[in-house]
Amino acid sequence: MCPPTYYTVNYEINPWMNVRVKPDKQKASAQWKNYYKLLTKLKFKVHKIKPRPGLPDMVFTANAGFLFKKKFIASNFRYPQRQGEVKYFSQWFKRKGYEVITLPQNYLFEGEGDALVIGDTLVAGFRFRSDIHSHRYIGDAIDKRVISLELVSSNFYHLDTCFCPLDHKTALYFPAAFDKYGKKVLNHLIPNLIKINNKDAMNFCCNALVSGKKVVMNNCTAKLKGRLEGLGFKVFCLDFSEFIKAGGSSKCLALYLH
Ligand code: ARG
DSSP states (O other), rough: OOOTTTTTSSSSSTTTTTTOOOHHHHHHHHHHHHHHHHHHHHOOOOOOOOTTHHHGGGGOOGGGEEETTTEEOOOOSSSHHTTHHHHHHHHHHTTTTTTTOOOOOEEEEEEEEEEEEEEEEEEEESSSSSSSHHHHHHHHHHTEEEEEEEEEGGGGSSSSTEEEEEETTEEEOOOOOOOHHHHHHHHHHSEEEOOOHHHHHHHHSSOOOETEEEEEEOOHHHHHHHHHHHTTEEEEEEEEEEHHTTTTTTTOOOOOOO
């Protein structure tokens, strides 16, 4: 995770960002600390990377890259505003002993934001941020089959805003973020595919951090919480309002390291 020291909204690269609607600094800091505290209380081991001035979106560490065993595949961000993050994330992983893999420059890829593993498959999103041709490269590097899905709604510009694997056969998804074919593929691939409604989708409920039976997400409807609890998940809801102003929530604010 990356502390929100320099977090703000001073450019617009997704429909949630509006330079005239700034996050409240104190509130953002309190929300981030609450989240960090909850994760440590839940026995996650959280590493922090030093935030850098001029890189406000560095808090969204999920976009740093994609990890597989001791390999770190660094992102190639679409927008120049985020490209400066790459060198700091790569340095961090190199120092920790990971093999840092860089993609050819014309392969746009935004890390775990657009690439999520379920069972033995890598589900990867493309169009708004990552390019489809980057997917095969990632799949080859990690030796998994890849299913590429086109994202069709600009509010759900990263895969992790509209799709969330919960275990090897269960996932949340927001159908309207996918085309007819994408919906068909997901239904075929995932035995327990749970639709979330518009309200939960706009509250970033697919953008949940999951580990074992623990799920941490922005405040959701009682219906969704009940559904997940019925499946044996323990749901922790926190307020991420200040980060939603930049288009991210719990999942975007962390990158899985194992
Ligand atoms: N403002 C950031 C961007 O548009 C938000 C990133 C959210 N991250 C994510 N994994 N969905 O790039």
